[in-house]
Amino acid sequence: MRARLISFDCDADGQIIANHLDDGGLVCDNGRISQLMSAADYAAQGFALSEIEDLRPCIIFPGFxxxxxxxxxxxxxxxxxxxxxxxxxxxxxxxxxxxxxxxxxxxxxxxxxxxxxxxxxxxxxxxxxxxxxxxxxxxxxxxxxxxxxxxxxxxxxxxxxxxxxxxxxxxxxxxxxxxxxxxxxxxxxxxxxxxxxxxxxxxxxxxxxxxxxxxxxxxxxxxxxxxxxxxxxxxxxxxxxxxxxxxxxxxxxxxxxxxxxxxxxxxxxxxxxxxxxxxxxxxxxxxxxxxxxxxxxxxxxxxxxxxxxxxxxxxxxxxxxxxxxxxxxxxxxxxxxxxxxxxxxxxxxxxxxxLGLAAQIGQLQPGFMADLVVLNPTKPSGLGERFHRCEDLTEELFALMMLSDDRSVERCYIAGRLAYGATG
Ligand SMILES: [Zn+2]
CATH class of the missing domain: 3.20.20.140 (Metal-dependent hydrolases)
Known part of the structure; x- marks a missing residue:
């Protein structure tokens, strides 16, 4: 899948870090994330971007x-x-x-x-x-x-x-x-x-x-x-x-x-x-x-x-x-x-x-289980309008959390399998 990819980690000092690929490629295999990189790197490695589904402008987060x-x-x-x-x-x-x-x-x-x-x-x-x-x-x-x-x-x-x-x-x-x-x-x-x-x-x-x-x-x-x-x-x-x-x-x-x-x-x-x-x-x-x-x-x-x-x-x-x-x-x-x-x-x-599952879920990283949520920032319309005006990732995340809910959820994947939403 090609989309924006965003996940979060916490460093030793308790600072929260966003791992963000504005145009990323994510591939799942056997229930887990097998590859994750920028679309440019994906193409540079000889993979055809046309072969992965383009979900832009959607954002893929780890499933909640x-x-x-x-x-x-x-x-x-x-x-x-x-x-x-x-x-x-x-x-x-x-x-x-x-x-x-x-x-x-x-x-x-x-x-x-x-x-x-x-x-x-x-x-x-x-x-x-x-x-x-x-x-x-x-x-x-x-x-x-x-x-x-x-x-x-x-x-x-x-x-x-x-x-x-x-x-x-x-x-x-x-x-x-x-x-x-x-x-x-x-x-x-x-x-x-x-x-x-x-x-x-x-x-x-x-x-x-x-x-x-x-x-x-x-x-x-x-x-x-x-x-x-x-x-x-x-x-x-x-x-x-x-x-x-x-x-x-x-x-x-x-x-x-x-x-x-x-x-x-x-x-x-x-x-x-x-x-x-x-x-x-x-x-x-x-x-x-x-x-x-x-x-x-x-x-x-x-x-x-x-x-x-x-x-x-x-x-x-x-x-x-x-x-x-x-x-x-x-x-x-x-x-x-x-x-x-x-x-x-x-x-x-x-x-x-x-829940004792930090090594398996909650981040977008190769090896982690492919439990994913795909959010569409143009839905509902109020979010779409606000999202357009955001100037950085923090503003975008804030708009998502304040104005969005299940109406923005396009798809969910559990262990790499589509569990909600439609493809194509
Ligand atoms: Zn209760």
Whole structure:
């Protein structure tokens, strides 16, 4: 393919670098990027440029990576309510209950992944539901697409509708079976998935911690310190814990394997303990604004402890570009900066690193998996007009993140195979 090629890296000093070929040639072989060079070099090496498809003025980026979203919440995006706990009860729990039906869950898993890929995201870390079959169906659908996916079944043993809770030992047995069957198969990884402290007993969190410590390559995903009412409830349910993070820490869950969604209202001590453990916070700006949860102090966390995520369905869209635009506004409200280079690095190489996949995806380099998104900067028309006036790459990236979303996605490739869009 011939197009503009842009990807991002971070040097030893934490500076983000854009690797940019204005007129580049990219060739895939056996699922990976095999050649990448300027069109001029491509021709100079004796290859015929006429034999590779010309996608200009489109831009090829590494496929976007989303570190936190919920499969069963796709259909409840934009549900009007009060804040988090009310929204969970009125919309999220009923939507998740519908997944008791395995045939419905199978259909939804397919639809969910199709929509994720159509938004430009080629790798994601996903909450399914308490029903093990919903996780099975999602893994099977991702495997069929050849997609890199992290997922887990939700663990809840209290404070949720009865149909969504499961006794702690039985839940762990389901997790063990899913790990055995799917973890490390093709491009799939398992993440232990306790929803949040409110819906798990100490007994469940203890079993989760034992399993995590027994498998150094497993991941963990959960929520932390999203909403004031939630935090107060955690204090009531765990009176011996010093703070919210302490509930997880007591069971060995504050580790480099963990992604904690939100982390908005952390104390200085909690932040430091997360940094020391190498755990990751998933910044979910679209969700945080929609549910009125609060503004994450991005500057207080280190770059390598921070990822960015859509948190659909609290988030109002799957697009990681839309998510970055919301992140920019959250930063502005605190007189902080979310530079476009930082944003694009985050949704590609940075988020890949959070999921332990930095050597395989997130950059355009020979040897990396050919997970690619092709963006058309002339769509939507508002972007096209603004893009025309941009004077440098930073301005162009900023216009893309503020004015674009899935409407700019022409194609997605997963392991070199067209997964969304049309050719020719
Ligand atoms: Zn979430």
């Amino acid at each position: 990576v989303d570190t936190h979203l919920h499969m069963p919440q796709l259909g409840i995006i934009a549900s009007y309510s009060a804040q988090l706990l009310d929204w969970l009860e009125r919309y999220a729990f009923p939507a998740e209950s519908a997944y008791a039906d395995s045939a419905y869950a199978a259909l939804q898993a397919q639809t969910f992944l199709d929509r994720v890929v159509a938004s430009g995201t080629t790798c994601a870390q996903v909450f399914t539901t308490v029903y093990a079959h919903s996780c099975e169906h999602l893994f099977a659908a991702a495997q069929a697409k050849g997609m890199a996916l992290v997922a887990g079944k939700v663990m809840m043993d209290r404070n949720a509708p009865e149909a969504l809770t499961q006794e702690a030992q039985a839940c762990i047995r389901d997790c063990e079976q899913l790990i055995h069957k799917w973890h490390g198969k093709d491009r799939l990884q398992y993440a232990l998935t306790p929803r949040f402290a409110i819906t798990s007993t100490d007994a469940q969190l203890a079993l989760c911690g034992e399993l995590l410590q027994g498998h150094a390559d497993l991941l963990l995903q959960t929520h932390l310190s999203e909403n004031h009412e939630e935090i107060a409830e955690v204090g009531r349910l765990f009176p011996k814990a010093n703070d919210y993070l302490d509930v997880y820490e007591n069971h060995g869950l504050n580790t480099a394997q963990a992604t904690f969604a939100h982390g908005i209202h952390l104390s200085e001590s909690e932040r430091q303990r997360l940094i020391d453990a190498g755990a990751k916070v998933a910044f979910c700006p679209s969700s945080n604004l929609f549910l009125g949860s609060g503004l994450l102090d991005m500057a207080a966390l280190r770059a390598h402890n921070l990822s960015i995520a859509s948190d659909v369905g609290g988030g109002t869209g799957l697009s990681m570009l839309h998510t970055c635009a919301e992140g920019y506004k959250v930063a502005q409200l605190q007189n902080q900066r979310f530079h476009p280079l930082q944003a694009f690095y985050a949704i590609t190489a940075g988020n890949a690193k959070t």
